[in-house]
Amino acid sequence: MRTASLTFQALSKQLKFRHLMLLDALAHTKNMRLAAEQMNVTQPAATKTLHDLEELMGASLFDRLPREMRPTELGALVISYARRALNDLERFVNEINVRKEGGYGHLVIGAIPASFGNIVTAAIKAIKQRRPLLTIKLFEQSSDQLLIGLEQKKFDFIIGRFTENRQKEIFNFESLIDETLWVVVNGQHPLLKKKKLSINELGDWPWILQPASSPSRQLMEESFSQAGMAMPANLTETPSAFPMLQLLQSSEMVTLQPRSAVSEYVKRGILGRLPIKFDRKLSPYGIITHKEDIMSGSAQEFIVTLHEIVRKMH
Structure with a gap:
């Protein structure tokens, strides 16, 4: 396989959308036969398409293992581009069709x-x-x-x-x-009877939180750590507001949520806000x-x- 540098001119002339579709299919299936079926082509045709692409790139894009085809480091980079290009094309096609239909x-x-x-x-x-x-x-x-x-x-x-x-x-x-964060519970929660409350009293209650990588979750973890507490063991994670609201209303869960997401429910008494303040705010x-x-x-x-x-x- 050649090792000459890839040029824009060569890539723009020879790279086809079928190359990108095969990369995306292989990344999902990790199997040439399944990728070929997904593209509705024969396996030999799919194999040749990958060979041509690797020739163009001047490097192997997949390691051929006994049970799977695993992207190489360079292959992962090319797959990332393929997905962006295909998603961009899909948006473009949808836009064209909508405009043509008035x-x-x-x-x-x-x-x-x-x-x-x-x-x-x-x-x-x-x-x-x-x-x-x-x-x-x-x-x-x-x-x-x-x-x-x-x-x-x-x-x-x-x-x-x-x-x-x-x-x-x-x-x-x-x-x-x-954005300001509020600690909220359902409107009948026992904790609402307390006029004073510290974060140390919340560790044993069940919590519903954003995923670990979210800014609000990170802020909460830092606040628990500063208070010398471990994170609550009883956790439910969801990034979506609807299941969060349903769970809060039907349980004694506690959650940390942006004020704008829950203020209307607090105003109507569906949820209650606990008197807990955080020194830090979300960006x-x-x-x-x-x-x-x-x-x-x-x-x-x-x-x-x-x-x-x-x-x-x-």
């Missing part, structure tokens, strides 16, 4: 639960009044998962926080709002876009609408 395009947005309560929903309502035929796909996840999706070009943009310093080199960030959440992307008109309008809503809140 629609106003579509947006794919990811958002953390904290942004739903009074920002994202208000922005959707406002933009739908101006563009009723704009299709909006909204996904709720924790920041770490949203950033993975944005790097893979699954979203037009996301609303969340950075979780690693390296992300600042890949994405742009526009701050929206600072602001905001709009995160990929530095390589050019925002569509619909995406730019939605982002402007988000900023307008935040200004009205203040």
Whole structure:
């Protein structure tokens, strides 16, 4: 296999989408036969496609093991690009089809639960009044998962926080709002009868929390550590607001949540806020876009609408 340097000219002329599709299929199945079936081609054809790609790259992309095909370090890099390119192409195809059918395009947005309560929903309502035929796909996840999706070009943009310093080199960030954290329980919880409460009294209660990589979870772990406490042993994890609210209302679980996500439920008495304060606040959440992307008109309008809503809140 040749070892000459790869050039942009050679890659742009010879790299095909079938190469990228095979890489993605092999990464998922780790098996050439299954990857070929997924692509609806013969196994010899799939094998030749991979051979041609490795010839083009000048390096092996997979280790051929007895029971699986495992990506090499270089293969993992190429697979990452393949997934981004395929996701970008899918978004492009969807946009073309919507426009051809007389629609106003579509947006794919990811958002953390904290942004739903009074920002994202208000922005959707406002933009739908101006563009009723704009299709909006909204996904709720924790920041770490949203950033993975944005790097893979699954979203037009996301609303969340950075979780690693390296992300600042890949994405742009526009701050929206600072967030205060509340410790909340169901509206009839025994702890609500106490006028004074310390974090030391919460360790034995069952907790529902964001995943370990989320900023709110990290803040809680630091707070427990500073109080000389181990993390509660009885934990349930979910990045989604709906199961969190259902579990809180039907149990004696305790949770740490952004104020904006739970304030309305506290106001209505469905949930109760415990008198626990944290010295630290979460970093602001905001709009995160990929530095390589050019925002569509619909995406730019939605982002402007988000900023307008935040200004009205203040």
